[in-house]
Amino acid sequence: MEKTTKSFPISHVIGFFMSLLLTFGAAWVALQTSLPMNTIIWIIGSLAVTQAALQLYMFMHMNEGEDKAALTINILYAAFIAVVIVAGSIWVMFSGHSH
Amino acid sequence: MGINWSEFFVTGDPLILASQIAIVLTSVGAVAALTYFKKWKWLWKDWLTTVDHKKIGILYILVGILMFFRGGVDGLMMRAQTSVPENTFLDAQHYNEVFTTHGVVMILFVAMPLLIGVMNFVVPLQIGARDVAFPQLNALSFWLTFSGAMLFNISFVIGGSPDAGWTSYFPLAGKEFSPGIGNNFYAVALQIAGAGTLMSGINFVVTILKMRIKGMTMLKMPMFTWTSFITSIIIVASFPIFTVALALMTFDRIFGTHFFTISGGGMDMLWANLFWLWGHPEVYIVVLPAFGILSEVISTFARKTLYGYKSMVISITLIAVLSMLVWVHHFFTMGNSSAANSFFSITTMMIAIPTGVKVFNWLFTMRKGRIKFTTAMLWALAFVPNFVIGGVTGVMLAMAAADYQYHNTLFLVAHFHYVLIPGVVFPLFAAFYYWWPKMFGYILNEKIGKWHFWLFTIGFNLTFMPMFFLGLDGAVRRAYTYSEETGFGPLMLTSAIGAIILAAGFAVLVYNIYWSARYADRNISNDPWDARTLEWATASPVQHYNFAVLPEVKSLDAFWHMKKNNEIKTLNEDEIEEIHMPSNTWIPFYMGNVFLVAGFFLVFEWTIAAAIASIGIFAGLIFRSFDYDEGFHVHKDEIIKTESSWRNVGKGVKNHVS
Structure with a gap:
């Protein structure tokens, strides 16, 4: 708390507006266009990944840390969680005859 | 907004009417007592605005015990209803509500607050810190949990209880099949409480990583701190999934989306998938800190260092990883591919390996130890x-x-009660008896404690052992009654009798707290159990700044070795420096209240009112952003005075009670 930043948090503001843009863009593609389902899924999926990367840099201080080991652990952890939740859910929901 | 006031209060059931009257009388009584004894200022200054991790821990435990009573009454009602065939004590709807609230309350508002309460109290003391990393966030965590608990709790008298089970599976939990507002309580109250839990998780990860005392490397941390650390990581990994699932549920129920509905292209089983992606790690969130408690208690009362410390650390880490990979075993019968079912079958069985390692480590810790049979130790022994x-x-x-045979039978119910009661409740009781002197400065009565122990363990086995056999005979869970021809009657009655004994055990605990608060000896030392970790190096009850001078740690079981090597120093007044502590704040308490009001409006689908109330949430955030309170310093005089009051006491102090 001793060091209070005086400068305007410009990267946060840019990140915030970019995030809004990407979110509304995804909503617009999904709701307002008549593209085929597959294309829509690919577009909004890419927008989601872009936004995740953007937020990691703009808000989550990913490029600021000194500790490389901690960064590696965090990325491995995040990748593990993402694979389990996303790939795991897709596998579980579509592999059987549940629907 | 079209409020139907005649449906606002739940009416027409004498049990609920009695509860409504009891709630009003208790509230009036509490307000009257606070006013009569002039305790409002004390309540505000010492408790509602506190950021002290010890007081927040005690508040969590208080909430947990109160909710334990509520969840326990739900359980007793179920056992009463099923004690004889064709019973009419509860109707089907009321039974549905009772088993739903029993499950939610026991997991989220009993196990979680009690464990997070113990973590709050113990972890900073064990690592030699003066508070958690973010004290104000910690207070916010508590008040959000409290708001969630209260919002969920009032559902049975105002608006109607959720009634789709603690898992609230779609399509049943959706608007199509549960049109009332009951399930909104589930979606909104758990969202609020879950946000609080997530903040606690972040707080403890940072606290344990960054605030350990000098010399305490990761592999010199006490085992309870280790399990709390791993638990916090699982919280951070899994609670966001629940947040998202509950948000989608709220959208489905209140704003008409179709994520989980049958109509409109929703996927009902996606709810089950997301629920258990959180729900299974949640099991380990409650059981791992409990394992940590057992490690401390067993090591202290066997008077030996924990056997296989490193294998314990590896085991809990493996359990944490595997806990994220087993969720499908909750719905094997969904109709998955055999590849998926086999995979999750194997990962589930694999969890038994690190858990088995832990059990053997505890047994080897006790081997050739000079075991002291205190009440805390009895709970740890009965656990195994x-x-x-x-x-x-x-x-x-x-x-x-x-599993196709066991699924949804009382066999499953018996299984998870045998995991959660010995695995979470027994260790929590051990924690109460073990750390009570550190929290309040007196020991809970050991003799009454043994009554508590025997009644509770015998009652527990009598209640749940019959359910294994009932389940194998085909008795399904969540059925409000059964016919005489099924032959379930005698075992069901045995189970109901067991539940009464179980409840008597809980009543003895409450009596023990009352008795000990009034009559127990206050003249005990700071280390009544001759224990091993740093929390016993400071006063009982702990002074608000925890440690006057921070000790340096050289080994595992740091305090034990300090005692053995005569390294406990008398207080040197020159060494004392002013201590920087965080100030009290009203913001977390205020935020809890605004969330409660906004959440209440959202439950009733009064969206405009909820939007207006949530302005208060943003107001709180803004206040916090411009809050430049830097805390305060505890002066040397005060520290010297406090320290000499407990360090230099003369005769009559009971050093080793047990």
Whole structure:
């Protein structure tokens, strides 16, 4: 708390507006266009990944840390969680005859 | 907004009417007592605005015990209803509500607050810190949990209880099949409480990583701190999934989306998938800190260093990883591919390996130890055989093919009660008896404690052991009644009698707290159990700044070695420096209240009112952003005065009570 930043948090503001843009863009593609389902899924999926990367840099201080080991652990952890939740859910929901 | 006031209060049931009257009388009584004894200022200054991790811990425990009473009454009502065939004590709807609230309350508002309460109290003391990393966030965590608990709790008298089970599976939990507002309570109250839990998780990860005392490397941390650390990581990994699932549920129920509905292209089983992606790690969130408690208690009362410390650390880490990879075993019968069912069957069985390692480590810790049979130790000893029954039946359930037989029967109910009661409740009781002197400066009565122990363990086994056999005979869970021809009657009655004994055990605990608060000896030392970790190096009850001078740690069981090597120093007044502590704040308490009001409006689908109330949330955020309170310093005089009051006491102090 001793060091209070005086400068305007410009990267946060840019990140915030970019995030809004990407979110509304995804909503617009999904709701307002008549593209085929597959294309829509690919577009909004890419927008989601872009936004995740953007937020990691703009808000989550990913490029600021000194500790490389901690960064590696965090990325491995995040990748593990993402694979389990996303790939795991897709596998579980579509592999059987549940629907 | 079209409020139907005649449906606002739940009416027409004498049990609920009695509860409504009791709630009003208790509230009036509490306000009257606070006013009569002029305690409002004390309540505000010492408790509602506190950021002290010890007081927040005690508040969590208080909430947990109160909710334990509520969840316990739900359980007793279920056992009463099923005690004889064709009973009419509860109707089907009321039974549905009762088993739903029993499950939610016991997991989220009993196990979680009690464990997070113990973590709050113990972890900073064990690592030699003066508070958690973010004290104000910690207070916010508590008040959000409290708001969630209260919002969920009032559902049965105002608006109607949720009634789709603690898992609230779609499509039943959706608007199509549960049109009332009951399930909104589930979606909104758990969202608020879950946000609080997530903040706690972040707080403890940072606290344990960054605030350890000098010399305490990761592998010199006490085992309870280790399990709390791993638990916090699982919280951070899994609670966001629940947040998202609940948000989608709220959209479906209140704003008409179709994520989980049958109509409109929703996927009902996606709810089950997301629920258990959180729900299974949640099991380990409650059981791992409990394992940590057992490690401390067993090591202290066997008077030996924990056997296999490193294998314990590896085991809990493996349990944490595997806990994220087993969720499908909750719905093997969904109709998955055999590849998926086999995969999750194997990962589930694999969890038995690190858990088995832990059980053997505890047994080897006790081997050739000079065991002291205190009440805390009795709970730890009873844990081993009872939990093994739960664990072994778990491996039976893990076999996907066999699960088609056990699924949704009382066998499953017996299994998870054998895991959660010996695995979480027994260790929590051990924690109460063990750390009570550190929290309040007196020991809970050991003799009454033994009554508590025997009544509770016998009652527990009598309640749940029959359910294994009932389940194998085909008795399904969540059925409000059964016919006489089924032959379930005698075992169901045995179970109901067991539940009464179980409840008597809980009543003895409450009596023990009352008795000990009034009559117990206050003249005990700071280390009544001759214990091993740093929390016993400071006063009982702990002074608000925890440690006057921070000790340096050289080994595992740091305090034990300090005692053995005569390294405990008398207080040197020159060494004392002013201590920087965080100030009290009203913001977390205020935020809890605004969330409660906004959440209440959202439950009733008064969206405009909820939007207006949530302005208060943003107001709180803005206040916090411009809050430049830098805390305060505890002066040397005060520290010297406090320290000499407990360090230099003369005769009559009971050093080793047990």
